[in-house]
Amino acid sequence: MNMFNLFPTHSGAIARRRILVAGGAGFLGAHLCELLLHAGNSVICADNFSTGLKCNIRHLRDFDTFRVLRHDVVNPLDLEVDEIYNLACPASPRHYQADSTNTSVFGSLNLLELAARNGARILQASTPEIYGDPNVHPRVENYSGNVNSFGPRACYDEGKRRAEMLFFDFQKKHGVDVKIARIFNTYGPGMRPDDGRVVSNFIIRALRGNDITIYGDGSQTRSFCFVDDLIEGLVRLMAAGPSFTGPVNLGNPDEFTVRELAEHVVNLTGSRSKIVCQPLPVDDPRQRRPDISLAMRELHWRPEVPLMKGLEQTIRYFDDLFASETTAFLESA
Template identity: 50%
Template sequence: MRVLITGAAGFIGSHLCDRFLREGHEVIGLDNFLTGSPDNVSHLFGNPNFRFFKYDVTNFIYLEGELDLILHFACPASPVDYMNHPIHTMKVDSMGTLHTLGLAKLKGARYVFASTSEVYGNPEVHPQPETYWGRVNPIGPRSVYDEAKRFSEALTMAYHREHGIDTRIARIFNTYGPRMRVNDGRVVPNFIYQAITGKPLTVYGDGSQTRSFCYIDDLVEGIYRLAIEEGLSGEVFNLGNPTEHTILDLAKLIIDIAGSPSEIVFTDRPVDDPDRRKPDITKAKKVIGWEPETSIEEGLKRTVNWFREKLVAG
């Protein structure tokens, strides 16, 4: 296939480039480097099946030639990033989604949209199945991300219903692994950086809030299956690890794995910070035969090692 991946230099996008190239596909990557990094794809330069363009998807997109698959993964994804770039975040998941869907319509390409567990907000249903509509504050500080993703889901389904485009939506739960930025702002890189450098680990609230953490290799496997499987047009899938951890337990585990002398300190929780987050992946198990395989201990060991090498390299 000839595949377009937006956000190709980002954490998840760069791993998707690796996977599709490894499977023998031709990949075109787009990224404006707002939160992505050239380092994440530099190893692919020189690969005859990979082409990269520095480009902002909020602008009109056109590519010559046939296109079989579009994966729209461009968007600031951490609270720090979308708080720093609120309007651009909403433009990427409105205008960017519109432009990539328009390209999918023009080329007759299959379309995969990277949504998020944030569409569920601070959920009243636990765990969260795809049928749950969510509980989102539409005017809170996190709404620039939450509501942008919800709009993109609606737009994706509108193109599916009106134009017959083969669309799929992946609702991605907390994912971690190599190539996350040191200053990403999400809990795993925050804790790992603090643990490696001997700084106190900063836990919001009392740390009793829960998250479910999926290792990047497992997530990429799920996205790949979702993208290539036939007969999934118009479907939505939760992709994440259903094993639930408190933030406090995560902090203790990272300190242990990193062999760190760091202490744990507590600070105020951000506005609209969800109390619990856990995917119901029954549908993914049944339909695409997918579930995570990497334990959090093994995934964190790999991630800690990568961060150590990154910090030593400067």
């Protein structure tokens, strides 16, 4: 199916919509902005650049329908928009422990109020972390979770849970058209080299020939979704009828151990890096695999890019980044 078929048309031409992407200079946000612009939409990228990067969106300034707004969503916004994607929250532990709760709660509240004033549809980028370390595997949307509310990851987990509550509250009380996506591990070109996520961390260490650290014995599992697949899932969810709000799991159900991931990265990079073990962190989930039955049924979506192909593209991206001998990728001011 052509992705552009998901966008509304007038007399055969794609209808331009005014779309706000909060967190639009981030890894996922920049990919989303690019797709929306190519589909003929007018896009406002709002980002405070705490983790978003100017270089992620620099090439998008060629579109006269693209606008960048330096803004922190914890402060109210006054815009005219038709749709809102709320991706405004750091997703890696290295960054989200700084202030993710305020962003998740107050940022969601401000964007929901904006959606209510505009009669706009709004999508929340939620997370499988709201399930905590689950007793159910794979994770299904109706599982209420097993979250440690005072552990080192709690600021992110509980912030996202509260954001989901706010979305459904605004739907019930104010009739806001809401969508909620629970996004599982996503990787691909455009990731920050310093975000501390497992895929980028392993690739960078392998390219530099450094030891790759895994925690425990590396038998904990993860499911890795290539960024292009994930962005398609978000657009399909936004285009779904008002009767389907989610929450819906978006991720790749193919499951790999962390050790397997490290071995694949070493082999694909031709690295001499050694794999070393460290103690398992507190509250690190043993398994993280989505049940995507709901997404397949309601959105006709499932990921298509296999891990090895996605890793090859991501490795090439980081290899080119380092070969350019530039630090522009870390520009955030």
